[in-house]
Amino acid sequence: MTPTALHQPPPPKPYRIRCCTVGGCLSAHGLAIKTQLEAAVTAAGLEDQVAVVGVGCLGLCSQGPLVQIDPSGDLYGHVTPAHAAPLVAPLAATLRLRSGSAPSPSSSSSPLRLRSGSASSSSSPLRLRSGTVPPPSPPLPRSPTLPFFTRQHRIVLENSGQIDPERIEDYIAARGYEALHRCLRDLEPAAVIDTITRSGLRGRGGAGYPTGLKWATVAKMPSGQKYVVCNADEGDPGAYMDRSVLESDPHRVLEGMAIAAYAVGASQGYIYVRGEYPLANRHLQTALGQAKRYGVLGSQIFDSPFDFRVDLRIGAGAFVCGEETALIASIEGKRGLPRPRPPYPAESGLWGCPTLINNVETFANIAPIIRNGADWFAAIGTEHSRGTKVFSLTGHVQNAGLIEVPMGITLREIVEVMGQGTPDGTPIKAVQTGGPSGGCIPAAALDTPVDYESLKDLGSIMGSGGMIVMDEHTSMVEVAQFFMEFCMEESCGKCIPCRAGTVQLYQLLGKFKDHRATPRDLAQLEALCDMVQHTSLCGLGQAAPNPVLSTLRYFRNEYLAAIAAPG
Amino acid sequence: MKRHQYRPDALIEVLHQAQELYGYLEPELLLPIARRLRLPPSQVYGVATFYHFFSLEPQGLHTGVVCMGTACYVQGAAQLLRTLEQATHLRAGETSRDRQFSLSTARCLGACGVAPVVVFDQQLEGRQTPETVRDRLHTCLSAPPAP
Numbered sequence A: 001m002t003p004t005a006l007h008q009p010p011p012p013k014p015y016r017i018r019c020c021t022v023g024g025c026l027s028a029h030g031l032a033i034k035t036q037l038e039a040a041v042t043a044a045g046l047e048d049q050v051a052v053v054g055v056g057c058l059g060l061c062s063q064g065p066l067v068q069i070d071p072s073g074d075l076y077g078h079v080t081p082a083h084a085a086p087l088v089a090p091l092a093a094t095l096r097l098r099s100g101s102a103p104s105p106s107s108s109s110s111p112l113r114l115r116s117g118s119a120s121s122s123s124s125p126l127r128l129r130s131g132t133v134p135p136p137s138p139p140l141p142r143s144p145t146l147p148f149f150t151r152q153h154r155i156v157l158e159n160s161g162q163i164d165p166e167r168i169e170d171y172i173a174a175r176g177y178e179a180l181h182r183c184l185r186d187l188e189p190a191a192v193i194d195t196i197t198r199s200g201l202r203g204r205g206g207a208g209y210p211t212g213l214k215w216a217t218v219a220k221m222p223s224g225q226k227y228v229v230c231n232a233d234e235g236d237p238g239a240y241m242d243r244s245v246l247e248s249d250p251h252r253v254l255e256g257m258a259i260a261a262y263a264v265g266a267s268q269g270y271i272y273v274r275g276e277y278p279l280a281n282r283h284l285q286t287a288l289g290q291a292k293r294y295g296v297l298g299s300q301i302f303d304s305p306f307d308f309r310v311d312l313r314i315g316a317g318a319f320v321c322g323e324e325t326a327l328i329a330s331i332e333g334k335r336g337l338p339r340p341r342p343p344y345p346a347e348s349g350l351w352g353c354p355t356l357i358n359n360v361e362t363f364a365n366i367a368p369i370i371r372n373g374a375d376w377f378a379a380i381g382t383e384h385s386r387g388t389k390v391f392s393l394t395g396h397v398q399n400a401g402l403i404e405v406p407m408g409i410t411l412r413e414i415v416e417v418m419g420q421g422t423p424d425g426t427p428i429k430a431v432q433t434g435g436p437s438g439g440c441i442p443a444a445a446l447d448t449p450v451d452y453e454s455l456k457d458l459g460s461i462m463g464s465g466g467m468i469v470m471d472e473h474t475s476m477v478e479v480a481q482f483f484m485e486f487c488m489e490e491s492c493g494k495c496i497p498c499r500a501g502t503v504q505l506y507q508l509l510g511k512f513k514d515h516r517a518t519p520r521d522l523a524q525l526e527a528l529c530d531m532v533q534h535t536s537l538c539g540l541g542q543a544a545p546n547p548v549l550s551t552l553r554y555f556r557n558e559y560l561a562a563i564a565a566p567g
Numbered sequence B: 001m002k003r004h005q006y007r008p009d010a011l012i013e014v015l016h017q018a019q020e021l022y023g024y025l026e027p028e029l030l031l032p033i034a035r036r037l038r039l040p041p042s043q044v045y046g047v048a049t050f051y052h053f054f055s056l057e058p059q060g061l062h063t064g065v066v067c068m069g070t071a072c073y074v075q076g077a078a079q080l081l082r083t084l085e086q087a088t089h090l091r092a093g094e095t096s097r098d099r100q101f102s103l104s105t106a107r108c109l110g111a112c113g114v115a116p117v118v119v120f121d122q123q124l125e126g127r128q129t130p131e132t133v134r135d136r137l138h139t140c141l142s143a144p145p146a147p
Helices: A023-027 A030-043 A081-097 A119-123 A126-130 A168-173 A178-186 A189-199 A211-220 A241-248 A250-264 A278-293 A324-331 A360-372 A374-378 A411-418 A452-457 A476-490 A496-513 A519-535 A539-543 A546-554 A556-564 B008-022 B027-036 B041-050 B070-074 B077-088 B130-142
Strands: A015-020 A050-055 A067-070 A074-076 A227-232 A268-273 A309-314 A355-359 A388-395 A401-406 A428-433 A439-442 A466-471 B062-067 B101-106 B118-120 B123-125
Touching: A015 A023, A015 A030, A015 A081, A023 A030, A023 A241, A023 B123, A030 A050, A030 A081, A067 A081, A168 A250, A168 A278, A178 A250, A178 A360, A189 A211, A189 A250, A189 A360, A189 A374, A211 A250, A211 A355, A227 A250, A227 A324, A227 A360, A241 A250, A241 A278, A241 A360, A241 A388, A250 A268, A250 A278, A250 A355, A250 A360, A268 A278, A268 A324, A278 A309, A309 B008, A324 A355, A355 A360, A360 A374, A388 A411, A388 B070, A401 A411, A411 A428, A411 A466, A428 A476, A439 A546, A466 B070, A476 A496, A476 A539, A476 A546, A476 A556, A476 B070, A496 A519, A496 A539, A496 A556, A519 A539, A519 A546, A519 A556, A546 A556, B008 B027, B008 B041, B027 B041, B062 B077, B062 B130, B070 B077, B077 B101, B077 B130, B118 B130, B123 B130
Parallel strands: A015 A050, A227 A268, A227 A355, A268 A309, A388 A466, B062 B101
Antiparallel strands: A015 A067, A067 A074, A388 A401, A428 A439, A428 A466, B062 B118, B118 B123
């Protein structure tokens, strides 16, 4: 009685045009492009041969809106609705050539094909070969062999851009809910936790707490009401991995949550999504409805005694709610104020019950680990940081977008090889990771491998996955002040070091920015950073000085220059 | 509207709905919400003011939101904001006296791949420059108000 048996998929069509209809591409008329492509396919009479589907994020967001055509895998950037006909025309020509014989998906005669693998494909005129291109200049084919794609290792994002996020059938066809089925049928909860522990998965929300250990703690609590919470309050500015996962593959997160609930003995789950992400919210609503109808959520899942319900909670714009105790308060309908830990939410969380809180990306890793085994996952990455990490590579970088890379890859490889450096060739000055709680890593340290410990040693953190490249023209003092302003405004005001300290730090940084600082200001800045770091109640305050400290460490000359200059 | 079984913990959901229906949260609206959910008015007011998403004042007919996320910031979002502030004689968070336009900033809209971004009347515009936002502001103001 697997859900796959319920739906017989229609015979596959030889060509599939996938349009990104989420995120930045959607705002650049992604839906209109899809509609136009459908119209063009109908006009060419190819409905039986070419499928047009809306999919999630294709990754290379800076080139959006993106369209990818199967089976060739050619990727087109900067597509407009007017490009629909020229994109379909070569497919029609190929199909006409082969009319009579059944078109084979492994055809290599597509005129669009471009597998040069060179980074210079952006200006390739190859696409013009078909000769049927009307006035609007055609989108440029992007080879799927760009290092931006080939250096990735996709686990969390394996379905992103491949399946229609609004169809549970697509997810199931991609082996979705198989892991949950296996857990319920073959595995004891303890065995599930053991698998996650052995996989070495660590929390992807930023701090990197071992996931298996967290699950075991909640599981050990006396049975009774327990909760599983998915933290989708992705507050770090410059990071949008969770948004993309939720928009592109929402069922993966639900499946991870259901497995977690089975393992720890919870029957109710909450997903706390940022209010700024209306589409993620909508896709989750759709996914929840479908999952309930298919019986993979709700009562007696897969005819087992296991029940699990999930409710959505929409955030209302407060960065501090990403902190787990504040998030709990917010789910309870209160002001999102953190409280001291312990007790940790694993012991006393939502309404005083044991609560497991994991990040979106953590949950997204669960199903593949169960499917492929702990050893498979543990073989990826480094000794203490297993698996992969999704980053949103943004800022002054040519190929901006979402990437998933194995842990241990160097920053240089990400920024210079995959991102291909800055758009205008200006040297890179720093890479910022970890959002307002992280730090700026100088260009000199780009050969550092990406793992939890190495980034911490550099004075930054892994964080949730924002990676912002800054070129030489960026003022580090201004960046530090930018983050401090953020923390100042987002401070909930409960504890004084954070509430008052961030204001003082902001004003001090303002003096540096305006070249009004004195040597005493520098000493005070450092003392204050230390104080706020060590006396704040929650992670927001404790980490607020990080951007200042890391820029002081690597770009102290900019602060000194601000003192030296007469003002 | 309040089909959350009048549960006090659904306060944030109820406020979301109320704001969607009325555009903003009038104090006169908060009182009945407090009564129906059996919560002290102080707590409802406290929650409504804590979260940035809720507005206690009416918004303009048209809105402009400048994303101030890090990716947008390093690509010149501050300049875009300054341009709009000068063009409208408003500061971020203000609404013009004739209620035509509200200017505000956002933390991060998750569209970092096309940074810097500005949202005019719910339509997100990527890769903006001071020139394009000025043009876009004019088309936005001359368009009929969004429903």
